[in-house]
Amino acid sequence: MNLLDKHSVRALRACVGTCETTLIPRAQWYRLGREARDQLTEAGFRRSQARGLCSACYEYARDTGTIDQYERRLRPSAWLLEDFEHIRDTLPVGVSRAERLRRAGDRLNMSPEALDLALRRAGVAA
Ligand SMILES: [Zn+2]
Numbered sequence: 001m002n003l004l005d006k007h008s009v010r011a012l013r014a015c016v017g018t019c020e021t022t023l024i025p026r027a028q029w030y031r032l033g034r035e036a037r038d039q040l041t042e043a044g045f046r047r048s049q050a051r052g053l054c055s056a057c058y059e060y061a062r063d064t065g066t067i068d069q070y071e072r073r074l075r076p077s078a079w080l081l082e083d084f085e086h087i088r089d090t091l092p093v094g095v096s097r098a099e100r101l102r103r104a105g106d107r108l109n110m111s112p113e114a115l116d117l118a119l120r121r122a123g124v125a126a
Contacts, residue, residue: 003039003040003043004040007032007036007039007040009024009025009028009029009032009040010024010025010028010083010086011023011024011045012024012025012048012079012082012083013052015046015048015052015053015054015057016051016052016053016057016070017053017054017056017057017058017060017061017070018057019046019054019056019057021044021045021046021054022044022045022046023045023046023047023048023052023054024040024045024046024047024048025048025079025083026047026048026049027108027109029047029048031109051067051070051071052070052071053070080108080118081119081122081124083107083108084104084108084115084119084124084126085124087103087104087107087108088100088104088126091103091104097126098112100126101115101116101126104126
């Protein structure tokens with residue numbers, strides 16, 4: 001079994017810094033136990049810090065004064081929408097809108113209301 005599937009996490013994309021490590025979203029990372037995080041770290045994954053950067057690249061950019069070269073990625077972000085669409089597409093057909101928002105919200109660490117609002121603002125159908 002794939003390590004990501006085993007821990008029910010989805011790697012998003014490579015760090016936009018120099019390391020090109022594949023990042024795991026913070027919300028997913030913090031849901032994991034220490035053992036799972038250690039396994040993922042050993043396999044070469046890193047927690048997303050901010051601005052599309054891993055923690056090492058983030059700290060380097062901050063310390064060298066280049067952090068402003070990296071765009072902030074505040075919610076509702078492309079990442080949130082990608083996560084939501086991925087979760088939505090894995091739900092069984094016929095699940096109600098409220099149920100979709102509840103289940104996706106659980107996995108994104110957001111209330112259904114906050115997720116609904118973010119999706120409405122972004123013009124994405126729940
Ligand atoms: Zn990096």
